[in-house]
Each structure stands twice: as structure tokens, then as C-alpha cells.
Amino acid sequence: MKMVCLLDADYIIEKDIDKEKPVIRLFGVDEEGKSVLVLDDSFKPYFYVLPKDRKIISKIKANKMVLDVETVKRKVGNDEKELLKVFVDLPQNITKVRDSIKHSVKECYEYTINFYKRYLIDKNFNPLDWLAVDGEIGRKNRFNEMIKAKTIKKSNQNENPKLKVLAFDIEVVDNKIIMISLADKFGSKILTYKKTDIKNCETVKDEKMMLLRFEEIINKKDPDIILTYNGDQFDFEILRERLDEYKIDLKIGRDDSSMRFARRAKISSARLFGRVHIDLFNFVNNILSPQLQSEVFSLDEVSKELIGEGKDEISLEEIIDSWNSGKIDKLVKYCDNDSKLTIKLGNKLLPEVFELSRVSGQLPFDCSRLTYGLLVEWFLIKKAYEKNYVCPNQPHWDEIQKRREIRPYKGGYVKEPVVGLHDNIAVFDFRSLYPSIIVTFNISPETINQRGYKVPGMKYSFSKKDGFVSSVVKELIEKRLQIKEKMKNGKNIEQLNEEQQAIKIIANASYGMFAYAGARWYCYECAESAAAFGRYYIKKMIDEAEKFGFVVLYSDTDSLFVKTKNKEDKIDKKAIEFLAKINKKLPGIMELELQGIYSSCLFVPQKIGNYTAKKRYALLDRNGNLIIRGMEAVRSDWCDLAKILQHKILELILKKKEREAVKLVKETVEKIKSRKIELKDITIRTQLGKELEDYKATAPHIEIAKKLKKKGHDIRTGMILSYIITKGHERISERAKPIDEVTIKDYDVDYYINNQIISVALRVLSVFGYSEKDFANNLKKFTK
DNA sequence: CCGCTACGGGG
DNA sequence: GGGTACGTAGCGG
Numbered sequence: 086m087k088m089v090c091l092l093d094a095d096y097i098i099e100k101d102i103d104k105e106k107p108v109i110r111l112f113g114v115d116e117e118g119k120s121v122l123v124l125d126d127s128f129k130p131y132f133y134v135l136p137k138d139r140k141i142i143s144k145i146k147a148n149k150m151v152l153d154v155e156t157v158k159r160k161v162g163n164d165e166k167e168l169l170k171v172f173v174d175l176p177q178n179i180t181k182v183r184d185s186i187k188h189s190v191k192e193c194y195e196y197t198i199n200f201y202k203r204y205l206i207d208k209n210f211n212p213l214d215w216l217a218v219d220g221e222i223g224r225k226n227r228f229n230e231m232i233k234a235k236t237i238k239k240s241n242q243n244e245n246p247k248l249k250v251l252a253f254d255i256e257v258v259d260n261k262i263i264m265i266s267l268a269d270k271f272g273s274k275i276l277t278y279k280k281t282d283i284k285n286c287e288t289v290k291d292e293k294m295m296l297l298r299f300e301e302i303i304n305k306k307d308p309d310i311i312l313t314y315n316g317d318q319f320d321f322e323i324l325r326e327r328l329d330e331y332k333i334d335l336k337i338g339r340d341d342s343s344m345r346f347a348r349r350a351k352i353s354s355a356r357l358f359g360r361v362h363i364d365l366f367n368f369v370n371n372i373l374s375p376q377l378q379s380e381v382f383s384l385d386e387v388s389k390e391l392i393g394e395g396k397d398e399i400s401l402e403e404i405i406d407s408w409n410s411g412k413i414d415k416l417v418k419y420c421d422n423d424s425k426l427t428i429k430l431g432n433k434l435l436p437e438v439f440e441l442s443r444v445s446g447q448l449p450f451d452c453s454r455l456t457y458g459l460l461v462e463w464f465l466i467k468k469a470y471e472k473n474y475v476c477p478n479q480p481h482w483d484e485i486q487k488r489r490e491i492r493p494y495k496g497g498y499v500k501e502p503v504v505g506l507h508d509n510i511a512v513f514d515f516r517s518l519y520p521s522i523i524v525t526f527n528i529s530p531e532t533i534n535q536r537g538y539k540v541p542g543m544k545y546s547f548s549k550k551d552g553f554v555s556s557v558v559k560e561l562i563e564k565r566l567q568i569k570e571k572m573k574n575g576k577n578i579e580q581l582n583e584e585q586q587a588i589k590i591i592a593n594a595s596y597g598m599f600a601y602a603g604a605r606w607y608c609y610e611c612a613e614s615a616a617a618f619g620r621y622y623i624k625k626m627i628d629e630a631e632k633f634g635f636v637v638l639y640s641d642t643d644s645l646f647v648k649t650k651n652k653e654d655k656i657d658k659k660a661i662e663f664l665a666k667i668n669k670k671l672p673g674i675m676e677l678e679l680q681g682i683y684s685s686c687l688f689v690p691q692k693i694g695n696y697t698a699k700k701r702y703a704l705l706d707r708n709g710n711l712i713i714r715g716m717e718a719v720r721s722d723w724c725d726l727a728k729i730l731q732h733k734i735l736e737l738i739l740k741k742k743e744r745e746a747v748k749l750v751k752e753t754v755e756k757i758k759s760r761k762i763e764l765k766d767i768t769i770r771t772q773l774g775k776e777l778e779d780y781k782a783t784a785p786h787i788e789i790a791k792k793l794k795k796k797g798h799d800i801r802t803g804m805i806l807s808y809i810i811t812k813g814h815e816r817i818s819e820r821a822k823p824i825d826e827v828t829i830k831d832y833d834v835d836y837y838i839n840n841q842i843i844s845v846a847l848r849v850l851s852v853f854g855y856s857e858k859d860f861a862n863n864l865k866k867f868t869k
Numbered sequence: 870c871c872g873c874t875a876c877g878g879g880g
Numbered sequence: 881g882g883g884t885a886c887g888t889a890g891c892g893g
Contacts, residue, residue, distance in 0.1 A: 095881085176881075197882050257880045319879035351885050366878050382878065401880065456885075479882075603883070771876090784875080784891080818891090 087218050087232060089113040089121045090246035091210060092309065093361050093448055094201045098175065099126065107176055109204050111237075112228075112339070112359050113216070114309060118247030119229040120339060120359065123218050125237060128204050130176045132183060132196040133159065133475055134169040141190060145171055148185065150178040159475040161194075163531050168194070168475065176200035194475045198466065205446060206467050208237070212442035212449055215242035227304065227339040228359060245580075250435070251308035252427035253299075255320050256420050258408045261292055262327055264416065265299050268424035269306060275421050276302075279408070283417045293331045296324075300335040307339075308360055312431040314384045314423075315366040317454070321346075321355035354454055361450050365430055368438055368453040372460070372590060378712060388426050391433050397422050400765060402807065402824075440583040445591060458601040461594040465606060468557045477530075477605045488602035494613040497642025498620040500627060502688035502702065504852055506738070507638060510704070511647050511660040512680040513630075515622070517589065518643035519596035520558050522618045523611075525673025528599075529555040530608040540614040541621040547614070554595060554606055561592045562674065619643065626667065626677060633663050639688060639702070644680065646702075656682060681706065685739055689852050705739045726753065726766040727841040734849050743853055750846040750860045757837050758861075760829050767837055768824055770807050785810070785821035793823060810836045 093112040098105050107130060111123040129152060134145070142154050152172040159168050173179050176199075183196045198206075210216065217238045225231035249269065256264040264277040275286040276295045289295050303311075313320050321344055328334055334343045339359020346353040355362055369382050379386045385396040397419040399407075407416040442452045445460055446467045455463070469476045480488065515521070522528065526538040529552025537548040551559075568585040572578055598604050600612035619642065626645055627637050634654065635647035649659055660679050667677050685705045704712040713735055730753055737746040756762050771786035777800055786806040794800045808821040811831045820833065843857055850859075 199881055201881085255880080263880095313879090315879045317878095323880085347881075348884075349881095350883055364878095370878070384878080404880065459883090816892095 087121065087222070087230070088116050088240065088242065089123060089216050089218050089232075090115075091212050091214050091216055092246075093212075093358070093450060094205060095358065096176065096200050096204075105175060107200060109201060110358070111210075111216070112361075114246045114248065115230070118249070118309075120227075120307070120309065121218075122225055122228040122231040122339070122359065123216070123220075123234050123237065124231065125204075125234045127234075128207075129172045130174075130179055130200055130203065131170050131172045132179050133157075133194040134171055134186065134190050135161070135166060135192040135194070136169055136190050141186065142169065144189070145169070145182070145186060148182055150174050150182055158473075160473055161475050162477075192478075194478060197479060198476075202463070202466075205448075206470050208239075209471075210237075210239060211446045212452075213246070213439050214443075215240045226341045226359075227307065245436075245439075248310055249306070249308045250310040250312060250428065250431060251303070251306055252312040252424045252431060253316075253320070254313070254420060254423040254427060255323060256404065256408075256416065257323055258405050260323075260326075262295070262323060263292075263408050264413075264420045265295060266420040266424040267299075267302060267306070268421075268428045269308065270428070273421050273425055274302065275417050277413065277417065279411055279413050281413050281417050283414060283421075285421070286417050292327065293333070296327060296331070296333065296335065300337055303335075303337045303360075310431075310435065311357065311360050311362045312427050312435075313362065313364050313366075314427050314430070315364065316362065317352065317354045317364045317367060321362075322353075349454070352454070354450075356450065361448075363431070363435065363438060363449060363453045365427065365434055365453070368434060371454065371456050372441070372452075373434070373437075378714075380714075384423065384426060384430070388430050392426075392429050394426070394429075396426060401770065402765065402768075436580070436583050437586065440580070441587040441590065444584065444587040457590075457594040458598050458604060461591055461598045462604055462606070464591050465554065465557060469553070472553065472556075474553055479605055480603065480607065485602045488607065488609070491609060494600070494609070494616060495620070496616055498623050498640065499642070500637065500640040500645075502639035502646075503636075504688050504690050506741075506852075507648055507686045507688075508684065509648055509656045510638065510683045510686045511635075511656050512644060512683065512704075513626070513647070513660070513664070513677050514644035514680045516676045516678050517562070517592060518619055518622075518675075519615050520562060520592040521674045521676070522615050522622075523555050523595060524559045524562055525675055526614075526618060527552055527555045528611050528615055529553055530606055530611060533608070533610055533614075540617050543614060543617050545610055545614050554599075554611075558592055558595050561588050564588055565592070622671070622675065629667055629670075630663065633666070634659065635663070638686070646686065683707070685741075687735070687739055687849075687852070689849055703735050703739055711736060711739060723845070724767045724769055724837070724841055726757075726762065726837075727845045730842065731845045731848070734846060738849060738853075746850065747855065747859065750842065750850070753842055754838055754861045757842065758834055760832075760834075762829075764809060764824060764827065764829060764832075767809055767832060767841075768807050769809070769821075785818045788818045789821055789823050 091111055091113045096107050096109050099108045106126055109125040109128055113121055115121050145151055145154055150173055152174055155170040157168055157170045158165055171182065173182050179196050183193050187193055217240050218232050218234050219236045220232045220234040223231050251267060251269045253265060253267045255262050264275060266273060266275045273285060276289060276298055277286060278289050278291050278295055280288055289298055336343060338357040342358055344355045344357050347356050369387050374382060377390060379390050389395040399419045404416060407413055438449050438453050442449045445452060445464045447455060447463050466476050527547045527549060532548040532552035533545060535546065535548035537546055539546050565585050565588045568581050572581045596615050598606065599608045601607065623640060623643065627640055630637050630645060630647055634650050636650050637645055637647050639646040649656055664677060664679055683704045684707050687703045689701050702714050733749060734746045777790055777794065785808055789806045789808050790800050807824045809824060809827045810817060810833045811820050811822045811827060812833045813820045838861060843860055846860060
């Protein structure tokens with residue numbers, strides 16, 4: 086018997102002499118951290134049928150792809166029904182069998198659940214579970230051991246496995262890979278094909294040799310987990326292109342296969358077998374983003390926030406110049422640091438991915454890529470099996486379109502902010518507002534329009550008898566409270582904290598899922614009702630807060646920002662009193678919490694010119710930390726000068742240095758007017774997203790690309806075009822010029838002052854009564 | 870104002 | 881392998 090910690094799974098079709106059979110492949114590590122492949126050929130694919138009558142059974146059995154038919158009882162919505170469980174020889178034949186009978190039965194169910202997912206659900210195996218495997222032990226490819234399983238039992242062991250983790254990163258110039266860095270906990274290495282003195286950098290002959298050396302190092306290091314930052318859409322994609330160019334392949338999977346691209350929706354993901362590729366960007370972007378302060382999810386910003394260190398500063402132009410000039414030391418260090426940073430970020434995030442895997446039952450590979458909606462859906466599919474429900478089917482394409490056409494329902498309540506600077510602020514929010522509403526009022530597709538809880542201001546009611554979704558959310562919340570209790574004992578706090586975070590993520594996603602057109606448990610009325618309850622209770626909080634002696638400065642969906650009406654009142658004391666009073670009145674498990682107390686707070690108006698911000702405030706806490714929301718000029722169509730300026734202005738304003746902020750804007754305007762800046766400060770960069778011929782619209786970067794192509798440049802999808810807006814009367818697109826055709830005399834002073842500097846400055850400074858004329862006297866004067 | 874198109878992350 | 885994201889901003893007509 087062997088203990089194996091489960092990390093990944095898939096299936097293959099094995100060919101015997103006369104027939105084919107599906108074999109589940111489980112990949113994991115043993116207690117020493119050695120890789121193990123487990124094969125299980127005992128599980129059979131199946132789906133469910135709701136028949137019109139029992140005569141159909143013999144007809145189904147007559148199909149030679151069908152192995153067996155059983156009669157079972159399952160809950161379909163509110164009713165228990167007798168269903169046929171139809172076992173099929175191969176996973177891909179489920180569709181064929183279903184197609185052959187779908188017109189002679191009432192309904193088919195669960196015919197699109199992937200075979201390996203079906204296996205994990207039915208066996209109740211979760212990723213990171215330790216499995217006791219009995220069977221014939223051998224070897225296979227690069228796996229330390231292979232076991233043809235006779236029995237597999239879940240054990241209650243729960244320690245973390247010993248894993249080998251490796252991160253890599255590539256640098257690209259002119260669509261060629263010029264450099265690859267790799268890092269693990271022991272150190273790092275860089276591969277390139279130009280000379281450098283940096284000691285952990287290895288120089289090989291050319292790009293092809295570098296790729297082969299990369300394969301060699303991966304197989305020697307033999308990692309269980311491969312980390313990238315945006316590897317799905319960049320590093321692995323480029324690798325694929327370059328390998329195709331050289332007509333070679335890299336056997337970097339433990340089964341000696343190369344990477345395969347699994348297309349899901351618009352995104353393709355790079356999958357290896359026997360080494361789990363975790364793309365940290367996907368996880369950050371899909372799952373973690375709402376929890377982060379940052380509104381930009383670059384490796385630089387995310388690592389600064391989570392681990393307190395960022396990338397080396399180097400511009401795109403510098404990378405190209407550095408490579409072409411052959412002075413690559415700085416570039417090598419930059420590349421090296423990217424892999425090291427990815428490893429450090431992985432140390433922080435992998436435990437969160439694993440915990441989400443444990444809780445949701447989804448593989449780490451999938452967990453790090455699924456969106457909120459799909460994560461909760463797969464969790465519900467697992468719970469449906471546990472509770473003997475059959476899953477509702479996925480909607481068909483036309484049904485999804487129909488759902489999308491339904492008018493958007495009213496969302497959360499927003500009280501417009503009292504624009505300006507405020508001191509001594511308390512911020513309250515509802516603890517998990519929507520999950521607690523779903524549980525308190527039993528909101529679920531099975532309970533709607535039955536006597537019970539009445540939705541404020543709507544014609545719907547929900548029964549008091551537990552529904553499926555609401556009971557699952559209830560279990561999650563109860564589990565989370567238990568964990569929070571356990572945490573008070575002070576043992577194993579980090580892991581418990583990650584577990585309660587993972588539960589929170591899934592619980593929070595349940596509300597959004599009701600309104601997601603592609604969802605199996607889609608329920609527009611449920612989403613509408615939860616939102617209505619939310620609006621009702623936040624408005625009630627606003628009323629109560631005002632009665633209690635607060636001024637409510639701002640409120641959005643589940644939070645309210647207040648200060649005391651009476652200046653002598655201490656905000657801390659008042660806030661705690663208010664909470665105690667209000668929480669006695671709230672129904673069910675609804676609860677208001679104190680999110681924090683801040684020494685100053687700035688609200689800016691929603692609309693300034695064309696710009697509409699969602700959440701738009703900046704807070705300064707009592708330790709002097711700045712929290713900025715919704716105001717950052719983050720898009721790439723802002724030049725560096727504008728981006729840096731806005732951040733400085735916010736900082737000065739919150740620290741009550743308004744005059745200095747204005748002075749800074751004036752100085753920047755003067756610098757632009759007198760052309761005392763560098764071209765790189767005003768360069769705007771845009772990527773070419775598709776083939777040039779496919780563009781119907783015009784945009785600055787497209788015009789640039791067309792001009793460059795005429796001059797004989799090689800223009801390809803994915804290129805970044807850097808440009809500067811020059812003087813003239815034509816449309817902006819026509820005035821955009823490539824950076825190397827422009828001198829400091831050519832740029833359009835008006836454009837940069839008005840569209841970049843002033844618009845960015847006014848987002849903040851208009852609050853204090855400033856307008857354009859305060860930063861530049863008579864704008865017309867310097868038109869040309 | 871509407872409808873079309875592009876952006877993001879990575880280099 | 882089940883999907884053909886998704887929410888928002890800018891531009892042109």
C-alpha cells in the first residue's frame with residue numbers, strides 16, 4: 086500500500102487487443118515527495134435519463150456502446166424521480182448514445198460532466214487528499230513510480246505534501262525568445278545566447294540550443310509545479326511558436342509529452358501532465374482581484390502589494406536596445422528577478438490555490454483558472470451528488486441568448502459621496518452581505534414563489550423549507566464560523582485562515598451565479614430578490630446611522646462611510662456603540678462589521694469630463710498608509726508623465742498639501758510647454774491585437790502599423806507600437822508618429838497638456854474648486 | 870447617442 | 881475533454 090497526495094487528474098483511452106477502455110490517471114506525490122502515477126480502469130462513464138416509460142430500457146441496452154442500465158431515485162428540483170443510469174463504454178460515446186435516444190425520452194441529465202471530474206465527484210476524492218493505493222507497482226516515463234490500482238481509499242491524513250516548485254520567465258525581442266530564466270527555492274539560472282559576465286547566466290549558441298537546454302534543465306530539476314505569470318497567454322504561446330519554427334518539441338511533461346493547449350472559452354491554457362502548470366496571473370485576475378487594493382494586476386503591482394517587492398525597472402525600449410547593443414547585464418538581472426519574484430509570489434499564493442482546491446474539489450490546475458461563476462457551479466455539482474440531486478442541464482446557446490436579453494435588474498444601492506476631504510471616518514460593512522441574505526431568506530431556485538419570506542418591494546416570496554443552493558451556502562457559512570472559532574485556539578492559524586478565505590470566495594460567488602446566463606442554477610428572480618434585500622437593509626443602516634448621530638458620507642451596496650455629527654463625539658466609541666445596537670435588530674445571520682477607522686478621506690465626483698469612476702475615494706489610515714480606489718490612470722493609453730503625476734497629487738492632497746499639488750501640475754505643464762522632458766515620458770504604447778488586414782476601425786497604433794509596413798517593416802500580431810502625438814489639425818490617429826520619427830520639437834503641446842496632464846489632474850483637483858485655467862493661463866495661447 | 874472595437878496580463 | 885470571457889472605455893458616424 087502506498088500513500089499518494091493527489092495533485093492532478095485526467096484520463097486516457099487504452100487500447101486492448103479487441104476493445105478500448107477509459108483509464109483514469111491520477112498524478113501525485115508520495116510521503117517522500119516522489120512522483121507517482123496511479124492508473125484506475127475500474128470506473129465507467131454514465132449519464133442519466135428521465136424516461137417516458139420503461140419500454141425504452143431494452144432499446145437503450147440494445148446499443149452496443151451501452152454497458153448497463155440501472156434504475157435509480159434522484160431529486161430533480163423539488164421532486165424525487167425514478168431515473169435510468171446509463172453506463173457507456175467510452176466517455177466520448179455518452180454524446181452518441183444520448184443523441185440516439187434524446188427524442189424518445191423526456192430528458193437526459195449530466196451528460197457533459199467531464200470523465201475525470203465525474204470520477205473525483207463520485208469517489209469524493211478532493212485534490213490534496215492523501216489516497217491509500219493498493220496495486221501493481223512499476224515504472225513509467227519520468228514518474229518515479231506507476232501503480233495500476235486495485236483499490237484506492239481516501240485517508241484522513243491531511244499534512245501538506247513536499248513539492249518541488251519551479252518558476253520560469255522568458256524575454257522576447259522581435260518575436261524571438263532571447264532569454265529564459267528559471268528559479269526554485271535553491272537558486273536561479275538564466276539562459277541566453279549573448280555574452281555576459283553574470284555568474285548564474287549560461288550562454289549557449291543560439292535560440293534553438295537555448296530551448297533544448299531549457300528542456301534539459303526542467304527534466305533534471307523535475308518539478309511537480311511549474312509557475313508562470315501569464316504563461317497561458319504569453320510564455321507558453323511564444324514557446325509553442327518558436328518550437329514550431331524550428332520543428333522541434335520539448336518533452337517537459339512527466340509522461341514525455343509536450344505542453345497541450347486546452348481551449349476553454351476565449352482563453353487557452355497550457356497543460357502539462359505530471360507537472361501542474363499554475364499561471365499565477367490567471368488566479369490573481371479571476372479569483373484574487375476583488376481582495377486586492379491594486380486595480381492593475383501586473384506582476385510588479387501584485388508582488389508589491391502581496392510580498393512587498395516589485396520588478397526591476399526597465400522600459401520596453403531598454404529591453405530592445407540592451408539586446409541589440411549587446412550590453413545585456415541589466416536585462417539578465419531583470420529576467421532573473423522576474424522568475425525569483427514569481428517563485429516568491431507562488432510561496433504566498435500556492436497555499437491559497439491548494440486550499441481552494443480542497444474546499445471546492447477542483448484540481449489546482451482548474452482552480453487557478455476558473456472564473457467565480459464556474460467555481461461555484463462545479464462546487465454545486467459536487468454537492469448535488471452528495472445530496473442526491475440531479476444537476477440541472479447547462480442552458481443551450483439560444484437559451485443563453487434569451488437570458489442575456491432580459492433587462493438588467495437593479496443592483497446595489499449607492500448613495501453619492503459628499504465630495505471633498507473629511508477627517509475621522511468610520512467605515513462599516515455587512516459581513517458577506519449576499520451569502521447571508523441567501524441563507525437568512527432561503528433564496529434558491531427551488532423555494533421561490535412559495536409562502537414564507539416576502540421580498541421587499543417585489544412580488545416574490547421564498548419558502549422557509551431549505552432549498553438546495555441556500556442550504557449549500559448555509560453549510561459553507563457554518564463551516565467558516567467553525568474555522569474562525571478554531572483559529573482562536575492559535576494552532577495552525579495560517580492554514581485555517583486560507584481555508585476560511587477559500588470558503589468565503591465560494592460563498593460570495595453564489596449570488597453572482599444566479600444572474601450568470603450560462604449557469605445551471607441560473608435564477609434571475611433569485612438575483613433580483615437578493616439585491617432587493619440588500620438595498621432594503623443598507624438603506625435601513627443609513628437611516629439608523631443618521632438617527633444615531635452620524636453623517637453618512639457615502640454608501641455603496643454593502644458599506645457605509647460615516648463621521649460624527651457632533652464634533653466632540655469620539656468616532657471609535659460611537660462606532661462600537663452603533664454596531665452593538667444595530668446587530669441586535671438584524672435578522673438571521675446578517676451582521677454589520679466595523680471595517681476600519683481612518684484619519685482622512687477624499688471623495689471625488691463620479692464624472693469629470695468623459696471619465697466615469699466606479700468607486701472613487703482615497704483613504705489615509707492612522708499609520709499613514711494610503712488606500713486609493715477607482716481614480717488611478719491605469720490604462721496603457723496614458724503616458725508615464727500623467728500616471729506618475731496623478732499618484733503624487735493624491736498623496737499631497739491627503740496629507741493636506743493642496744498648494745504643493747497645484748504647483749506640481751503647473752510645473753509639469755511648463756515642462757511640456759518648454760519641451761524640457763524626455764520623449765519616453767510622453768510615449769503611449771498600444772499592442773496590435775490582430776492581423777493588420779482584419780482591422781476595420783482606425784486607431785493611432787493601427788495607422789502607425791500601416792505606415793511602418795509600407796516602409797518595409799515586419800508587422801505582426803502582438804507587437805507593441807510606441808508612438809507620440811504630433812502637431813497638426815488632422816485626427817489624432819493621423820497625428821500619431823512612431824517614436825523614432827519624432828524629435829522633441831514635434832510633439833503636440835496642446836494634446837499632452839489637455840488630454841493627459843490636465844484631465845488627470847482635474848480628477849482630483851476639481852474637488853477643491855480648481856479648473857483648467859488654474860494650471861495654465863489661457864490655453865489658446867500655446868495652440869501651435 | 871449608439872454601435873463597433875479594443876483593452877487587459879506578458880515582452 | 882464543456883464552454884468560444886467580460887466589463888468597460890474610446891472613437892467614429
